[in-house]
Amino acid sequence: TQSTWGDQKSVVPTSWIVVSMSLFAEELEGDASLSPSLPSFSRPDPAADDDFDIVVGARSHVENVDRAVVEEVPERNNNFFVNSFLSNFDPAALRKMGMAGQIGGTFTRAICWKVFLHILPQSCSLLEWQHILREHRRRYASLVQTLLVNPAMSVKDLDPSIHNPLAPNAENPWNSYFQDTELKNEIRKDIDRTYQEKDFFQNMLIKDQMLQILFLWCKQHPDISYRQGMNELLAPIIYTLHREKASPADKGIGPEDLLYTLSDPTQVEADSYTLFSTIMDYGMAELFRPEPNRRPPPRPTDDHPLSLSPLSLKAQMQKEKPVPPPMSAVLQRCHDIYHKYLPFADKQLYDHLQKQGVEPQLFLLRWVRLLLGREFHLEDVMILWDAMFADYNGEKQLSFVNYICVAMLIYVRTHLLSRDNTGCLQRLLKYPPTEDVSLLVNMADKLRTTLQEKLEKQEKEEKAKPSKFSLFGHKSSKPAKPAAPIITVADVQRQLEAVNGRNLRLGQKLSTVINVLQSELTDKNSYDEDNVFKALAELKQIKDVLIQRLEDHPSLYQDDRSPNMEVPTTLSSASSPASSRFSSPPRDVVEMSPSTLSKTSQADLSPSSTITAAASPSRPVSSTYLFADPLSGRSIAHKY
Numbered sequence: 001t002q003s004t005w006g007d008q009k010s011v012v013p014t015s016w017i018v019v020s021m022s023l024f025a026e027e028l029e030g031d032a033s034l035s036p037s038l039p040s041f042s043r044p045d046p047a048a049d050d051d052f053d054i055v056v057g058a059r060s061h062v063e064n065v066d067r068a069v070v071e072e073v074p075e076r077n078n079n080f081f082v083n084s085f086l087s088n089f090d091p092a093a094l095r096k097m098g099m100a101g102q103i104g105g106t107f108t109r110a111i112c113w114k115v116f117l118h119i120l121p122q123s124c125s126l127l128e129w130q131h132i133l134r135e136h137r138r139r140y141a142s143l144v145q146t147l148l149v150n151p152a153m154s155v156k157d158l159d160p161s162i163h164n165p166l167a168p169n170a171e172n173p174w175n176s177y178f179q180d181t182e183l184k185n186e187i188r189k190d191i192d193r194t195y196q197e198k199d200f201f202q203n204m205l206i207k208d209q210m211l212q213i214l215f216l217w218c219k220q221h222p223d224i225s226y227r228q229g230m231n232e233l234l235a236p237i238i239y240t241l242h243r244e245k246a247s248p249a250d251k252g253i254g255p256e257d258l259l260y261t262l263s264d265p266t267q268v269e270a271d272s273y274t275l276f277s278t279i280m281d282y283g284m285a286e287l288f289r290p291e292p293n294r295r296p297p298p299r300p301t302d303d304h305p306l307s308l309s310p311l312s313l314k315a316q317m318q319k320e321k322p323v324p325p326p327m328s329a330v331l332q333r334c335h336d337i338y339h340k341y342l343p344f345a346d347k348q349l350y351d352h353l354q355k356q357g358v359e360p361q362l363f364l365l366r367w368v369r370l371l372l373g374r375e376f377h378l379e380d381v382m383i384l385w386d387a388m389f390a391d392y393n394g395e396k397q398l399s400f401v402n403y404i405c406v407a408m409l410i411y412v413r414t415h416l417l418s419r420d421n422t423g424c425l426q427r428l429l430k431y432p433p434t435e436d437v438s439l440l441v442n443m444a445d446k447l448r449t450t451l452q453e454k455l456e457k458q459e460k461e462e463k464a465k466p467s468k469f470s471l472f473g474h475k476s477s478k479p480a481k482p483a484a485p486i487i488t489v490a491d492v493q494r495q496l497e498a499v500n501g502r503n504l505r506l507g508q509k510l511s512t513v514i515n516v517l518q519s520e521l522t523d524k525n526s527y528d529e530d531n532v533f534k535a536l537a538e539l540k541q542i543k544d545v546l547i548q549r550l551e552d553h554p555s556l557y558q559d560d561r562s563p564n565m566e567v568p569t570t571l572s573s574a575s576s577p578a579s580s581r582f583s584s585p586p587r588d589v590v591e592m593s594p595s596t597l598s599k600t601s602q603a604d605l606s607p608s609s610t611i612t613a614a615a616s617p618s619r620p621v622s623s624t625y626l627f628a629d630p631l632s633g634r635s636i637a638h639k640y
Contacts (some may be wrong), residue, residue, distance in 0.1 A: 006277040078253055086254055091115060091122045097391030099445065101438040103382040110244050110271070111262050111383065116280050116389035126254070131272070140270040144212075147219045180215070183226060187214050190231045195378065201236070202241060208233055209269045217277060229366075232373040233279065236382055238272045283397025286329040289367050294492035323411045333402070334364040341406050345447055346455045349413045356421040363428040367405050375408075380437040387441045400444065403451070407443035506542050512537045 034424050084094065085108070097598050114120045119136070120129045166432070191210050195201040199568055213234060246263040253259040264271075305612045327335065338360035343350045368525065371388065373381050384404065391400040408431065416424050434440065516535045520527035544550040 010391045021328060040087050042261050055509075065273075067150050070402050076107050076250070077249070078107065078250065078259065081108050081111075081259055082253070084108070085111070085126065089126070090304050095390040098386040099441060099442065102378070103386055104383060107244050109239050109386070112386070113240075113275060113389050116392055117275070117282070118392075119274060119278055119395065126258055127256065130258065131255065133262065133267075136274045137267050137270040140216075140273050143220070143269075143273075147216055148212075155360065180219075184211060184215055186233070187211055187218075187226055190228055194231050198378070200242070201235065206238065206242070209272070210238060212271045213238075213269065213276060216273065217280065220277075220605055221285065224285055224289050227290075229369050230288065233284065234272065234276050236373065236378060236385060237275045237279075239378065241268045241275075241381060281399075282392065284369075284371075291328045291331075320356075330365055330369060331361060334360045337364055337368075337405050341402060341451055341602070342409060342446075344451050345406050345411060346410050347417060349416060352417050353424060356419075356424055357423050358421060358428075362425060366406060368401060371401055372404065372408075375431045376434065376437060380434070383437050384441065387444075400448070403448045405446035406447055406451075407440045410443065411440060411605075413533065416636065502545070503560075506545060509538065510542055514540075 006017050084090070084106075094103070095113060098112060098116060103109050106112075111120070115122065120543055122332060126130065186208075191207050194210070200206060210231065214226060214230055218224075218232075241263075244263055245259045245264070245265040245268055251257045251265070252262045297353055318568075338350075338353075342353075367396060370382055375381075376384065379400075388398050388400045388404075392398055408429075411434075412427055412432065419427065513535045520531050520535075
């Protein structure tokens with residue numbers, strides 16, 4: 001809604017037009033008792049323009065809210081701006097003051113943040129800063145005109161039967177409008193919960209500005225959109241800019257009203273968007289990026305690698321193994337702080353937290369994402385931000401917050417070392433108030449120097465280790481990681497051939513055992529007890545090979561009954577992993593004769609005992625293993 005206000009056009013929020021219309025209706029009904037928080041205005045002359053009167057009421061309401069914001073700010077003093085920016089501009093000195101927490105009362109915190117974050121380049125003159133800020137503000141105005149579209153106006157000249165709120169057409173602009181409305185409602189819920197203890201954030205003007213800033217940023221970044229916590233990052237920015245905005249009395253300070261231009265009260269919303277967008281570009285947006293969906297591991301099936309059938313091996317080779325998704329940016333940051341920095345800073349504290357099973361993401365995720373915005377009072381948060389921004393030197397992320405987090409852990413180490421898992425989490429999720437947060441900044445600055453020295457020393461030690469020669473004669477400081485095995489179709493074919501060869505050998509062995517048992521039990525009036533027990537032991541060998549308890553070795557097929565039988569020398573690679581898992585430990589040796597072997601009970605000899613048969617004229621000494629048959633309970637021996 002636009003109306004002529006003096007000599008220029010004035011834009012009034014639609015919500016305030018509605019408020020003023022309701023007040024206007026109340027006065028028409030003769031209700032003179034209005035809410036003290038809302039403006040009251042007298043009924044104008046009937047001949048006057050009613051529309052203009054409504055705009056006057058809305059403008060009055062906005063000015064009342066603006067005065068409520070200004071009343072929270074102490075009297076402005078521009079001496080620091082004159083001395084530090086106009087007389088002698090020294091960016092290094094400003095950064096030192098930011099690290100020391102000394103720019104809070106200078107009324108130039110917002111300007112310093114723009115300098116620290118390179119929005120206002122240090123290489124440019126102060127007059128060039130004005131042009132740079134105007135360009136940022138023009139971009140924001142362009143976003144407002146482009147993204148905040150009223151579908152009722154955009155479909156004026158279109159077919160109303162197609163372009164209307166109820167039409168299901170995909171190109172209908174009303175569809176986008178409804179999606180934007182849902183996004184705004186989601187943002188509004190979090191804004192209503194932002195710093196509820198402060199009256200500043202309960203003003204509708206501030207809420208509307210925060211809503212519009214967050215909405216426009218989300219429309220510019222649809223891959224991330226809105227995530228809970230972004231409102232907490234915007235709150236200190238808009239609070240600082242409102243407190244430090246210039247007044248008409250500040251005109252004339254600096255060339256071409258420099259101070260008034262840098263802190264223009266009519267451009268608070270645009271400058272807040274510029275600062276918020278810049279912070280998000282410096283690594284904060286990635287911390288809000290949603291994690292990729294992680295699929296649960298598949299169940300073992302016939303075509304899954306966990307199956308032991310030969311057909312599953314072939315099916316496995318025809319499928320590509322899924323690559324696990326990389327760790328998200330916020331979890332990687334939490335991991336580095338907890339597992340990389342903390343052990344070097346305080347090994348005892350790190351070991352205690354590890355022993356208690358304290359997961360870093362439970363508390364560090366909120367610390368890092370919100371830049372400690374909910375761990376301290378708002379004034380202390382802005383002091384910490386002064387240091388974080390002053391430390392920024394053009395890297396991809398605001399890294400100083402990592403060292404502040406380590407300092408915070410060490411600051412409460414005495415309490416943490418005396419608590420269990422629950423007590424540690426209670427303390428970390430509700431951090432105790434700190435009398436002076438500058439102590440944490442000083443600790444973090446010293447920790448950074450110490451940690452960087454230790455990390456550099458560790459890298460030098462790794463490089464100083466004796467190098468090893470590779471296969472090509474080149475030196476390598478670190479042993480090369482074994483390459484991941486590449487399984488081809490030829491490998492699968494060889495495995496299938498090995499399995500078939502094993503089955504053939506076992507079949508031949510089984511045929512020999514059957515012939516022995518048939519000859520002993522049916523063709524003779526009395527059977528040789530040794531031959532029967534040996535045949536039973538060989539049956540157990542076949543069973544153990546099939547269930548992969550024994551390795552498929554040529555010695556298993558050597559038999560004094562058939563000395564001329566060919567024994568294949570090809571070994572099955574498929575059974576070697578299983579056989580290695582069931583390799584037998586050293587066994588005890590017991591001297592027994594074949595006749596006493598059958599009389600020995602299971603209690604006398606354990607399955608892990610080794611039996612050496614006594615020598616006889618017709619039979620050489622042989623080593624025999626004793627196993628307990630789970631079905632009959634008898635001890636069965638077989639020869640090696």
